[in-house]
Amino acid sequence: MRVLEKYWNYTSFRDLRMYKDIHDPEFKKETVFIPQSQVIDSIVQQATLAHQGESYRDIFVTSPTGAGKSVMFQVPAIYLAEKYGLMTIVISPLIGLMTDQVQGLMDRNVHMSATINSEITPVEKMGIIERIRTREISILYISPETLLSRSDIAQLIGDREIGLFVIDEAHIVTTWGKAFRSDYWYLGSYLQRLRKKEMQFPIATFTATAIYGGVEDMYAETRDSLNLINPISYFGYVKRDDLEVRIKKSSQSKERFKEYLEDKFKVLVFRLEQYLAKDEKTLVYFPTVGLINQFHEFTKIFASERLRQHLTSYYGPLSKDLKNGNYKRFKEGDSLVMLATKAFGMGIDLPDIVNVYHFAPTGNVCDYVQEIGRAARALERGYAYFDFLPKDFVHVNRLHGISTIRKQQLVQVMAKVVQLINENKHSSNVRHLLVNAEEFRYIFQQGAEASDEVDNKLKTALLIIEKDFKAKMGYSPIIARPRSVFAKEYFMIQKDQEQQILERYGRYFKKVAEGHKTAYGNIYTCDMKNLWESRFQSLSFPQFKYKFHSKDEDLGLPFLVNLLPVLQLELVLKSVHRDQFTNELNHQLEQIADIFGAYAKERSYFSISEFAAELKKKIKGDKYFCENLALILIHSADHYDRIMQKHSNFYQRFMKYSESKEKYSIQNSGYAGFLDWIKIEWRQILNQGQQINTEPSHVTMFLPKVNPEKVEKTFILLGILEALGNLIYRVNGGDNPEIFLRINSRMQIERSIQNPARYINYILENVKERHYLSVAMLTHLFENEVDNDRFWEYIENYFLGIIPDEVLAKTGNSRS
Known part of the structure; x- marks a missing residue:
């Protein structure tokens, strides 16, 4: 006291x-x-x-x-x-x-x-x-x-x-x-x-x-x-007596996903116009950034000018300044409507939000309760609204599929670790590995924002593997721990400035390779830690690193304009003879082209498992190999499509995903360009790559980081080639800290990947079960249009581990 x-x-x-x-x-x-x-x-x-x-x-x-x-x-x-x-x-x-x-x-x-x-x-x-x-x-x-x-x-x-x-x-x-x-x-x-x-x-x-x-x-x-x-x-008590939940169900369900979205947008505009007429501060949650952008476009035609003026938004990919500015506008009442993803959450506490409206669920039951709880923090009463349509769970199921680690990815991670162990067999300590998240990028490449999540996804996957083994066996054959040390950074130094720079700053640089004859310059590592500690103690290391890479004149380092940051890629080819490698790759791509061509001709929809079955007929490989290849090919093609569309006004995407069917289709002959790009890009890598040691199958190349599109596409290519079984690649000089791995039992890891169908990860199974349960619980609440009192009764029971029998019955059906 x-x-x-x-x-x-x-x-x-x-x-x-x-x-x-x-x-x-x-x-x-x-x-x-x-x-x-x-x-x-x-x-x-x-x-x-x-x-x-x-x-x-x-x-x-x-x-x-x-x-x-x-x-x-x-x-x-x-x-x-x-x-x-x-x-x-x-x-x-x-x-x-x-x-x-x-x-x-x-x-x-x-x-x-x-x-x-x-x-x-x-x-x-x-x-x-x-x-x-x-x-x-x-x-x-x-x-x-x-x-x-x-x-x-x-x-x-x-x-x-x-x-x-x-x-x-x-x-x-x-x-x-x-x-x-x-x-x-x-x-x-x-x-x-x-x-x-x-x-x-x-x-x-x-x-x-x-x-x-x-x-x-x-x-x-x-x-x-x-x-x-x-x-x-x-x-703490779960119910919110000051928060009234209002759920309205519509039986209208358009078959086409586009028509469903238009219906949702019309209802949302109608609601927001009502709230705005009463000058009520309203927070609207969307499951994805894309839906926010689509709604913005919709309001340009169908919303009042006043509503358009009061709209602001908040989501992860927005710059920090924009997020802060939009948040301030909403906080101070200059904008009365905030369109947000779940990024508008932890650490944000506004007292005067009257309404929280969900365009569609953004996650599980806990997410929903937390999000509606942002209303009426310091008001006598607040409201949570949801206009439910049957297709609303398409979004959250899609998000779950993108964000959740899959069993296949765990097997791929373990397989990659075994490959790296094999490559590391001459090391003084073969049980210890340092890995870079970039080396596993192709395994997790799915969705527009996937590249930003590779580090966290890899750590999560390694953790799930470790926890599952410990639960089943009492120990884990693989232990992963993140390190704070960032990977070594590589730079090309402009040829005509190289000698002058080394004379003055040579103690910070070490030459590692000759540049290609047409390259910007020779390749060096830079001891950035030493440079920072000796001259820039007034800055944090992230601040120094940011200024260094943005060539900030305030650092007083004139050589920065003559540096080109690069990634070092180490490739180990399956075949010693490069012509044999190229012929095998061309044959594989022809088989894939035949499958894509048939899909394009028939305009038929196909799932990843159906595509895998076709691959098994054409390409030598077991069921797991083909399922893994199918997954990576589809996600890589989709990612390639997104990049090309972003950088070309006239590019037509060939890969299309149907939200309602949960299947893919080939829309045009663009797939041929994608497969040709793989061939051409691989030839360029062979021409530019260097044979650093005496092993003819070992190729090292240096990739400039200044062209993000080129970097992304190179990782797509290497991921496909590794999935085809043609090579293994490692990356040095990435932007994420390294991860330390201790291998306790290589045999146990190999046993898990030799028969992937029999590998069961109980943590992963539990995550699936939770998702099914949460969706079934929310569906039960929305389909039955429960009133406020019944809603909070159900939620209290749920948080106390009491699930309605009808919900449990639905989850049983979902899993069977």
């Missing part, structure tokens, strides 16, 4: 509505009012016990946004610092969240907190570490990536004793799919190691959303992933 009065100027804590005993079926839905002080006391008591060397418990708290969640760990952190001199470390997923909380504490005259993140300079970081050492700072906000990049936590806190470890937004641990942060999963093993090294401290987790029990038991998964010790649990 003293801390609350001193820094918050309050004389009492807020009462929170909580479930009395969620673990006891008899009292499962009975609620009580618990003051924040009770949660705070639990944290302080457990931290004190740990400090005194006695047994202690961890703490798990769910509490809706706006319930004063941060106060419940900030007050204990201040108390533990002032009484015992203990450190509190807070793990948070977003730099903005961390910065806001540190600033919020400073506004309350609390000067013992700080954040270390990628946006601060080395000088600032060193200053914070020094202030931690001198006990001026006792609350440190960091991201999981920042923590995991330090093998020894003493690098951050020196010899300070940790009193409390807080994990904010802990639901991320269980959020499989596009929003999943693999680094949150790695926290469990990291913290377990810390607590084995004579460090004893409780872990307190906080989240606004957690399901207890059932298939989607987020509580159990969080507890087990973070290795929580017999946690004291507080579960």
Whole structure:
């Protein structure tokens, strides 16, 4: 209470509505009012016990946004610092969240907190570490990536004793799919190691959303992933009495997907005109960016001028400045309608949103409840609207297919790892590998934004493989850990400036290869870490790297204009003889052309499995090889189509996907150009590539990074050639940190890939089951047009692990 009065100027804590005993079926839905002080006391008591060397418990708290969640760990952190001199470390997923909380504490005259993140300079970081050492700072906000990049936590806190470890937004641990942060999963093993090294401290987790029990038991998964010790649990009340849900179902269902979208857009315009007439601030959620853009185009013809003026948008690919500007317009009321994807979520808290409207579901039940919960944060009443049409789940099912890792991709990752082990067999330690996400890009290349997600998808895939093996066998044959060190960077130095640059800055450069006779120059590695540390300590490394690559004159490095950043590609060809390689490739492409040609002639729709069956007839290979090849060929062709259309006004896409049929079709003869491009591009690589060592099958080439289109298309090509079994490729100089792999049992990995049909990953199966269940639950709510009271009753039951029998019956049918 003293801390609350001193820094918050309050004389009492807020009462929170909580479930009395969620673990006891008899009292499962009975609620009580618990003051924040009770949660705070639990944290302080457990931290004190740990400090005194006695047994202690961890703490798990769910509490809706706006319930004063941060106060419940900030007050204990201040108390533990002032009484015992203990450190509190807070793990948070977003730099903005961390910065806001540190600033919020400073506004309350609390000067013992700080954040270390990628946006601060080395000088600032060193200053914070020094202030931690001198006990001026006792609350440190960091991201999981920042923590995991330090093998020894003493690098951050020196010899300070940790009193409390807080994990904010802990639901991320269980959020499989596009929003999943693999680094949150790695926290469990990291913290377990810390607590084995004579460090004893409780872990307190906080989240606004957690399901207890059932298939989607987020509580159990969080507890087990973070290795929580017999946690004291507080579960916040699920229902929102100030939020009215209004669902309207339409039986109208146009066969053509385009007509369905037009109907949805008309209804949305009608709704928004109504809200705007009452000057109500409205947030509209869309499942994809493409739908937002299509709706913008629709409003140019069918919406009033006032509505068009009040529209603004917010989604991931928008630049930071645009996002911030649009957010500010919406916050200040200059725009009353925000069109957003689920990117408008964590870290955003506006008090006066009246309506939340869903164009279509963006994710699972938790996503839907969180999103509608953005209404009425500080209003007496808010509204959640949804006009349901039967095709609405096409979007979320498509998103699930794009964002979720598939079994086939796990097998491909393991197969690639085995190939890299074989190539690494002469290394001093064959059990250790450093890999770059770019080497696995073709495995995950699907959708317009796929290239931006390769690093996270690879880490997620490796994690799913590891967790599944551990669950089944007690150990994993492959262990993956992300590293903070970025891959070595390569540059071409302009030929006529090379000698002059090396005379002055030679200590930062090392020559690795002669440039091709027509190339910009010879290839060097640059010791950017040394350059940064010796001359640019006033900048953070990401800031320095950005200025370096953008050739910022403020750095005072005149040679930057004479550098061309490149990727090093190392190729190992299946055939020693290049003519034999080319002939085999041409034969394979002819077989693929025959299949595509038949599809184009008949204008028939086909699934990936049907395409795989045709490949099996034409190309030698087992069922798995053909399924894998079919998947990569289709996604590569689709990605090639997107690139060509983006850069050519008159290009006609040949690959078309039908949302309603969930199948592909070949629209024109453009497929022939795609296959010819593979042949031509491969010949160019052979002509430009260098034979660095004595192995005739080893080819090294350097690819300039300044042409993103060329880089993307090269990776498409190499992915296809690797899927055809013609080569293996490695990449050096990519933009993502390397990933460290420890191989515990090569035999076990090989056993899994030798018979892919028999490989079952139970984590993946569980993710599918959750998706089916969530879609069935939302469908049940929408199809039955449940009223507000029934909606919240169903949602409360769902969050307590109670699923209606009719929903369970539907999921059984979906999986069978």
